[in-house]
Amino acid sequence: MKGxxxxxxxxxxxxxxxxxxxxxxxxxxxxxxxxxxxFLVIFILLGAIMPTAxxxxxxxxKWDKLQRMLPVSGEKIVMGKYLLGWIxxxxxxxxxxxxxxxxRAFRPEKDSVxxxxxxxxxxxxxxxxxxxxxxxxxxxxxxxxxxxxxxICAFMGGIGGILGDIVPxxxxxxxxxxxxLLAAAVLGNxxxxxxxxxxxxxxxx
Amino acid sequence: xxYALEIKNLSKHYKKGFSLENVSFCLxxxxxxxxxxxxxxxKSTTIRLIMNAIQRDEGEISVLGTDSHSPEFxxxxxxxxxVLDEANFPEVLNVRQVNKVMQNIFTQWxxxxxxxxxxxxxxxxxxxxxxxxxxxxxxxxxxxxxSHHPRLLLLDEATGGLDPxxxxxxxxxxNEFTRQDDHxxxxxxxxxxxxxxxxxxxAFLHKGKLLFCEEKDKLLETYGILxxxxxxxxxxxxxxxxxxxxxxxxxxxxxxxxxxxxxVGIKVDYAGIEEIMVHFVxxxxxx
Amino acid sequence: MEILISRVDSQPIYNQIYSQIKGHILSGRLQEGDVLPxxxxxxxxxxxxxxxxxxxxxxxxxxxxxxxxxxxGCFVAKKDTNRLRQENLKKLKELMRKVAALARLCGxxxxxxxxxxxxxxxxx
Numbered sequence: 001m002k003g004x005x006x007x008x009x010x011x012x013x014x015x016x017x018x019x020x021x022x023x024x025x026x027x028x029x030x031x032x033x034x035x036x037x038x039f040l041v042i043f044i045l046l047g048a049i050m051p052t053a054x055x056x057x058x059x060x061x062k063w064d065k066l067q068r069m070l071p072v073s074g075e076k077i078v079m080g081k082y083l084l085g086w087i088x089x090x091x092x093x094x095x096x097x098x099x100x101x102x103x104r105a106f107r108p109e110k111d112s113v114x115x116x117x118x119x120x121x122x123x124x125x126x127x128x129x130x131x132x133x134x135x136x137x138x139x140x141x142x143x144x145x146x147x148x149x150x151x152i153c154a155f156m157g158g159i160g161g162i163l164g165d166i167v168p169x170x171x172x173x174x175x176x177x178x179x180x181l182l183a184a185a186v187l188g189n190x191x192x193x194x195x196x197x198x199x200x201x202x203x204x205x
Numbered sequence: 206x207x208y209a210l211e212i213k214n215l216s217k218h219y220k221k222g223f224s225l226e227n228v229s230f231c232l233x234x235x236x237x238x239x240x241x242x243x244x245x246x247x248k249s250t251t252i253r254l255i256m257n258a259i260q261r262d263e264g265e266i267s268v269l270g271t272d273s274h275s276p277e278f279x280x281x282x283x284x285x286x287x288v289l290d291e292a293n294f295p296e297v298l299n300v301r302q303v304n305k306v307m308q309n310i311f312t313q314w315x316x317x318x319x320x321x322x323x324x325x326x327x328x329x330x331x332x333x334x335x336x337x338x339x340x341x342x343x344x345x346x347x348x349x350x351x352s353h354h355p356r357l358l359l360l361d362e363a364t365g366g367l368d369p370x371x372x373x374x375x376x377x378x379x380n381e382f383t384r385q386d387d388h389x390x391x392x393x394x395x396x397x398x399x400x401x402x403x404x405x406x407x408a409f410l411h412k413g414k415l416l417f418c419e420e421k422d423k424l425l426e427t428y429g430i431l432x433x434x435x436x437x438x439x440x441x442x443x444x445x446x447x448x449x450x451x452x453x454x455x456x457x458x459x460x461x462x463x464x465x466x467x468x469v470g471i472k473v474d475y476a477g478i479e480e481i482m483v484h485f486v487x488x489x490x491x492x
Numbered sequence: 493m494e495i496l497i498s499r500v501d502s503q504p505i506y507n508q509i510y511s512q513i514k515g516h517i518l519s520g521r522l523q524e525g526d527v528l529p530x531x532x533x534x535x536x537x538x539x540x541x542x543x544x545x546x547x548x549x550x551x552x553x554x555x556x557x558x559x560x561x562x563x564x565g566c567f568v569a570k571k572d573t574n575r576l577r578q579e580n581l582k583k584l585k586e587l588m589r590k591v592a593a594l595a596r597l598c599g600x601x602x603x604x605x606x607x608x609x610x611x612x613x614x615x616x
Contacts, residue, residue: 002309003306003307003308003309003310004306004310006305006306006309007295007298007302007306010295010297010298010302010305010306011295011297011298014297057295058295061293061294061295061296062291062293063293063294063295065258065289065291065293066287066289066293066294068253068256068257068258069256069258069282069285069287069289069359070282070310071279071280071281071282071283071310071311072279072310073279202260204259204260205258205259235532235542236542236543237541377539380536380539381536383532383536383542384532384533384536386532402499402539402540403535403539403540403541404541405541405542405543420541420543421541421543422504422505422506422541422543422544422547425504425505426504475500475502
């Protein structure tokens with residue numbers, strides 16, 4: 001699994017560098033919005049879609065054909081994709097938190113909404129997104145999957161922004177929602193992994 | 206007798222119409238088996254079935270003594286080097302990165318050997334794979350396949366698209382690989398001349414069926430090519446002519462014959478593997 | 493030891509190897525006790541099948557020209573003068589057959605053939 005993960009990191013490390021460079025512009029953008037995390041959530045979403053990007057890449061370069069000849073079990077290959085997603089989403093989350101800290105430094109007044117919690121919720125939501133997308137990508141292929149993915153991301157990005165604006169007017173227990181998201185993320189990933197392993201085993205490449 | 210590969214009654218049915226049917230052959234340890242057949246005959250499918258990359262419908266496969274469905278099989282793959290016809294490394298990786306990746310996949314990865322091959326093949330260490338020519342891509346695949354001390358090499362059209370000089374270099378390397386008597390090779394190619402030299406066995410796949418799997422020497426001794434007129438051909442005893450016949454517009458025919466059964470005095474020419482293959486296919490088409 | 497093989501010769505490759513090694517032994521180029529390359533090494537050096545070289549060696553061993561020591565390799569066997577004579581007789585008979593066939597073609601009588609023979613022995 002380590003070898004496969006290493007391969008994926010070699011592929012996406014350029015992307016990671018480019019994306020990190022967006023930290024400053026996005027921080028600046030966020031300063032203009034009421035919440036201190038509005039645009040920063042993009043980092044987390046980008047992190048979460050890395051596995052599907054990797055899957056598309058593998059298909060295009062026909063690496064997946066060669067991969068099945070290697071002494072790495074199907075289970076490890078599938079797990080590797082999820083691990084990639086979690087690590088990348090984690091990195092995205094760290095970037096978002098860094099950005100948030102910077103924004104707070106410039107704008108020390110209290111946030112209308114607990115920004116940190118929002119980031120956590122987005123992290124969990126994106127993990128659920130990943131859990132949903134990976135098996136879909138494996139089943140319907142990268143082309144159709146990408147289109148579906150873009151729609152969902154745009155949707156989620158929008159939700160993230162709106163939440164930052166309207167949540168203060170709602171009397172909801174964010175803690176509760178976060179807990180629900182956590183449970184959904186854990187369960188969702190668990191089921192997703194099982195489904196993906198099944199798809200991988202029966203796939204003809 | 207140890208077998209590097211044992212395949213029994215292997216079948217795979219595709220909905221689109223092609224199917225591999227009841228293929229059985231063995232590769233004794235230390236030997237080279239050449240798998241020949243036209244494009245689409247099922248050679249690549251066979252290799253992918255051997256490595257369990259696709260699922261078989263029927264039959265048994267044993268690689269280096271282990272069933273390909275057993276849980277031990279992933280470990281056996283450590284000792285199998287594979288070269289596919291479309292060399293398939295991720296485009297943005299370079300030679301050094303491939304080394305690091307493979308180091309973490311193969312327990313017996315030999316970095317020294319890998320870079321020796323890289324140097325021997327004059328491959329640039331820092332250039333991205335997507336900028337490699339077809340020949341360079343193949344050479345990298347071969348370097349990787351050889352550098353983890355495999356006991357079995359599976360080569361699927363590994364020399365296709367390469368110029369004759371490079372092909373010869375690479376065939377030399379495969380020849381050297383089998384100097385050790387527990388090293389075996391299964392190579393598929395439709396460039397029959399590549400296989401004709403150093404193969405011990407030749408297996409001929411045609412439209413998903415195995416027409417023969419035979420010692421190469423026996424094939425060359427058994428068959429010959431007869432050039433004669435149609436009348437002379439008719440006069441030959443039954444069963445002498447094998448497969449189809451090629452006729453020219455000038456009244457002559459060319460037929461594949463069993464040497465031993467040709468009456469003494471009639472000149473029989475050398476029949477290469479390619480000619481044997483072509484005549485067999487012609488015979489199949491005629492039926 | 494020199495071995496040259498032709499792939500397009502009508503004579504099977506294993507036979508070419510067999511004959512050439514036998515020739516080396518009979519002519520003395522290969523001496524008793526000399527070690528022969530292993531079946532595998534010979535095959536790889538000549539870029540031919542190991543089955544071919546094995547067959548050649550098997551025949552040589554069957555006819556007593558070489559012997560194998562497990563783990564050590566193949567060696568040239570002791571020259572058997574009687575066998576040598578037998579080999580040469582075999583060759584002679586083969587040549588005689590060819591002479592007879594040619595003579596038939598030329599329409600020579602037995603007397604004429606014997607004359608040619610006597611003349612050739614005088615030349616020596």
